[in-house]
Amino acid sequence: MSATARTLADALESARAMGLDRLDAQLLAAHVLGRPRAWVIANTDVPLEADVSATLGALATRRAAGEPLAYLTGQREFFGLSLAVSPDVLVPRPDSETLVEWALDLLDGPLGHREAPRVIDLGTGSGAIALAIKHNCPRAEVHATDRCASALDIARHNGARLGLDVCWHVGAWWSAVPGLCFDLVLSNPPYVAPGDRHLQDLRHEPAIALTPERDRGDGMADIERIVAGASAHVASGAWLLIEHGADQSTAVRDWLRQHGFPAPVTRQDLAGRERVSGGAYAY
Ligand SMILES: C[S@@+](CC[C@H](N)C(=O)[O-])C[C@H]1O[C@@H](n2cnc3c(N)ncnc32)[C@H](O)[C@@H]1O
Known part of the structure; x- marks a missing residue:
């Protein structure tokens, strides 16, 4: 992993900084990564591919603007x-x-x-x-x-x-x-x-x-x-x-x-x- 690679923890922190609560940030990450929430909680040090990080960032921005989490995850x-x-x-x-x-x-x-x-x-x-x-x-x-x-x-x-x-x-x-x-x-x-x-x-x-x-x-x-x-x-x-x-x-x-x-x-x-x-x- 390069020194500048963005980790899941960084992405969760960015989402929190936009105003998302911890649960929503974790559920969005779980949705984008196709993993259970428990996995997200236990693996915050994994590096994210740039496209995954961008997708998560875009969804976090929409959530911060008030879109219901359910519309973003589809369920x-x-x-x-x-x-x-x-x-x-x-x-x-x-x-x-x-x-x-x-x-x-x-x-x-x-x-x-x-x-x-x-x-x-x-x-x-x-x-x-x-x-x-x-x-x-x-x-x-x-x-x-x-x-x-x-x-x-x-x-x-x-x-x-x-x-x-x-x-x-x-x-x-x-x-x-x-x-x-x-x-x-x-x-x-x-x-x-x-x-x-x-x-x-x-x-x-x-x-x-x-x-x-x-x-x-x-x-x-x-x-x-x-x-x-x-x-x-x-x-x-x-x-x-x-x-x-x-x-x-x-x-x-x-x-x-x-x-x-x-x-x-x-x-x-x-x-x-x-x-x-x-x-x-x-x-
Ligand atoms: C408050 S939502 C409830 C949806 C669902 N039953 C629930 O509890 O999640 C009201 C629903 O009534 C439908 N609706 C609104 N006007 C209606 C009408 N005149 N006849 C039949 N359904 C209508 C809407 O499309 C919407 O799906």
Whole structure:
């Protein structure tokens, strides 16, 4: 190794100097080198080829400018599954695991008597929620929709790669599944209010995944469309669970009560914020 060769430690240090935290710098290095993170931690003295060093530097610059790590590495873990992601889909969040855990509780409990419960994930993005359900409850017949065809391509790719059989449907909310009825309806829809200050931090993710179209300004428009449209697709005893912002839980429960879900409840995420509401349909 020449006296001037750049080592992995030098590259990690440069990334840190750009403002990356240690974990992101190590994960980017692991991605570029095609090695596990543990290898990166244990081998910081290895010299880097110039092209590898340049690739790592370019990715670190993009990360420092706010691009999500998952878009740079092309993958993200969700509920123990490794999912491909691209800028066409929202990066799946750990927050949504609250929704999946609740859904699995229902499939084991109140819906446990159904031999092949029919589940739908409305607005599936990368397929995260639908695939986590199918992986953990193979007896479920899982359907998933998205209005964005390129997002659905990613979801379909993830399903095929993981060997999980999900029926994918393109289209706007319920119009994607005319005539179909479900035992369990799940959705993490766009719910960020237009103009919300957090949108700046989310600028690399698709606007269609974040903010509802034709919204009154409170981020509720898509939640309202999904809940209001449910009655044509569920029977008494079916459940609907929907993820929402921490400040929307009262409005979501009110809307559920007005649309055939008389006793809605809310679950908190790991940080103790009210993030998922739902209930059983009774009509
Ligand atoms: C918040 S993202 C959730 C993605 C994924 N379910 C997750 O939790 O990672 C919302 C998704 O809804 C889709 N979407 C937005 N408007 C829609 C509509 N009118 N009909 C169906 N899907 C829609 C977006 O393309 C996006 O994939």
